[in-house]
Amino acid sequence: MKVAIVHYWLITRRGGEKVIESILKLYPNADIYTLFLDENIYGVNLPKNTIISSVLDQPFLKKHYQKLFPLYPLGIKSLKLKEDYDLIISSESGPAKGVKIKAGTPHVCYVHSPMRYCWGFTEDYLLSMSKPLRPIANYFFERLRKWDVTTINNVSSYVVNSENVAKRVKNFYRKNSSVIYPPIELALFERALVKNVERDIYLSFGAITPYKRIDLLVETFNMNGKKLVIIGNGSEKEKLSSMANSNISFVGSLPWEEIENFLDRTRALIFPGEEDFGMIPLEVMAYGIPVLAYKKGGALETVVENENISESSGGFFDEQTPYSIQECIDIFELNEKKYDSEWIRNHARKFGEDQFLKRFSSHVNSILSSKQ
Template identity: 40%
Template structure:
């Protein structure tokens, strides 16, 4: 069986790119089709056959990818998949819009319906100018048509499954994304709880680092922030001396902070959210906004606590009553292990094979 993978772009190595690598462990001979590939920045794919679109040849395409999004639907539609039996797209945006012939099954692993098109409250880039609103209206029409081309949807959480149903009127099976719990795996004897709380994430509006900074300004307790982004300068100006910005951290630095923190604070509404699972794998509880993916991974009283509103006051209330000694290392690890890469690969392989078999049987009846 000839299989191909499709991904929106390969210009950064983040959560969705890690998912593609895990899918490649299931189907190691599959090539990857994408819009733009930055070989210098994303070296993890250097041994994999990668096909790109004409956008790859445009000047500064890797640096200014977001400006090219209106051109990406056409670029993906020009790929030829006639030589494949099965195409698997990994998509947060446009990759699901490929066109396949009737004999080719298309399964899309959806990390999220295109956020800047459907949920501008979470991604304000969608509505910060009249021109963008016009362009995005056209892109929403295309996005619905693109979703209709998919034969089977997979969602990375129940949260995303509900949004696929809402925006695309399609059902989806849920397969949680893989988390490297083998790397984040300290021995219980290594676990030494520090006197600080930790935020990990990009410093952009919807991640709500501003909420955490405001809360800890009032609390006066130590907060460490790992990450960078467009809001970094503003947040540093607002932060008091008890808040330390560590910038982009190496895997080792992240691991050391995760296993030593009193708790990881996770204030955003995410599609899934890998950071809480990495935290639990390190034996560290999570204080999360009780919505989105965190509501599926964190168990109150077992692996963390929720705050019910995205306000500094709601977060402060939880932190004041929080005691890390109430959470057991073994239970935190056990919860994290439900999202291991091994479980992802086994479920992904089984589900894709079942969907492909169903597709072949359906085609025989036509």
Template identity: 40%
Template sequence: MRVAIVHYWLVSMRGGEKVVEALCDMYPEADIFTLVYDERRVSEKIRRHRVIPSFLQKIPGAKRRYQSLLPLMPFALESLDVSGYDLVISSESGPAKGITPGPQATHVCYCHSPMRYVWDHYHFYRANAGLPTRMLMPWIAPALRAWDVTTAARVDAFVANSRHVADRIGKYYRRRATVLNPPVSVDEFAPATELGDHYLVAGQLVGYKRVDLAVRAFTRMGRKLVVIGEGPEMAMLKRMAGPNVTFLGRTPFAQLKEMLARCRALVFPGTEDFGIVPVEAMASGRPVIAHASGGVLDSIVPDQTGLLFDEQSEAGLIDAVRRFEAMEGSFRTEKIRQHAQQFSDAHFKQRMRQIIEDEIARRKPLPVSLSRVVRNQPSLRPRVARVELPDPHLRNGA
């Protein structure tokens, strides 16, 4: 069986690329197709595979400014030839599922998110883009949405990384999806022997992650907050922060592990498709204070592995921190760590392989002898039910 893995772009190692690594383990002979490829910034595991980039690779500066090439991405993706593969697995967040497989191929899409910049985050991305992009987006976004919806028909089975993403797949593509949370290297994290007195925020410093809520809330409360990460909001966040808020920027993995293991709790005020960092914190035995939205609803057990708050505001977060401190002693390190184990690499690979094999079996044509039996036995043929709509307006609308 010839296998193709299609990933939107390979220019860093984040959550999406960890899924690609797991797929590489499952299919070590697979070829990888991508829009743009920077071999210096991906893992050796990915580099061991044959990686085929699109024509965007030849554009000067594409490895750094790939996002500005969004209008060309559908054309670049469809230029990649996967017609000779039996199994195509697309890893979707940017354009990836729009690949064109052969008619006999099975196409399974692992969806991290429908394209955020043309759907639910459209206005956020446009507001934070440069002037040329802000002026161009209203013209290109409708065509990209139409292409994104129609290419969903090229997918045989969708797998969503959370219930939150499955709901969006249903909303935008009108397709059902199996939920399988992404793999997290939980075994690389461990609890600390001594805790610190700080809370922690870790991740990219961009608007939708709402790090500003944490900085304002902790400045107002006077509690120690450590912020790990970098991004366009760094300067603004530093201006609003009090002396009790420390910014470490981008840190080595060893330091991140230490800070996660020693924090009182991880603070997660934004809405994520899934959220890898909360699982890493729980694998370190630490609870999570998170806004009750997005993927954390799949990963956090309220009052056992963390605490959820409803109002996404400074006041809502302050109230959540005070509630957490009132019950802080009830959280058990080993219980939290045990819960995190269900998000392991091994669990992901086992479940993903089963989903793929089930879809291949479902699409496999019947043997000729059995097809003849079904054709000659009316009782074995599929039955079509006729549904009468009582309301003529509904009938016309349908």
């Protein structure tokens, strides 16, 4: 069976790329199409498959790939599928589902999120820009939104990463979808849990971009003086690091072996943004570590907060404010010793990659059977 996978870009290795890596275990000979490809930044995990990039994949443009959203439709249109494929799988957070396909070809679209700057979070992106740029950006967001609408019916079946995103797909695209949670690497569950050690830091882990709300953590820990380690890179890093007191460390992107050194010292991961799903909390839970998260979005499907703390994987704060985060930290510290690292790991294990592969394969097979 000839399979094509269309992914928005292969530059950094985040949740969307990890999903692609898992799908390739089911279809190891698939061709990959993408807007941008950066072999140096993506690293050793880059698939060895045939990868075709778009007309936008030029050195200068690639450096500013996230700011080129007005050109994304042009890039997608330039991706000419080279063969008669039996199956198209698109990975959607950018405009991947809009690729032109042969009529009648089954097209399964895995949606990490409808494009956030077009659907539901436009205002957040605009507020992160300087005032003179906002009207221009808003104009192009609207154009991209109108183009995205024209691609909705290009899909045979929508699969989503969470109930949260299923609601967004229904609301914005008027389409039903099947929920298949993204894969958590099984290797994370093989390392022995580290117990009876002195844990001295709180952790933030992920892209440092406006909607992740790392600014709230900087404000909170500037006030409380506790140690916070922030792992990751992004457009907000330089600004936020200049605002941070000495108890807050920005350590950039790290190999997993170095991240594990911080995990062994971590009291809790703090997750202040509204995520579509969020794989990082589960990856940290695989090490038996609790997660303190904003009570909205995908965290509601991954973080378990029970009155019985020993059967909880963390806790929630209700508002995106330093006060609400600090209140959550205070409650956590009162109950910290009651958390059960084995229970937390077992909860995260339910989201293991084996479950993803089984469910995704079954869904695709049902789509292919219905087309025969």
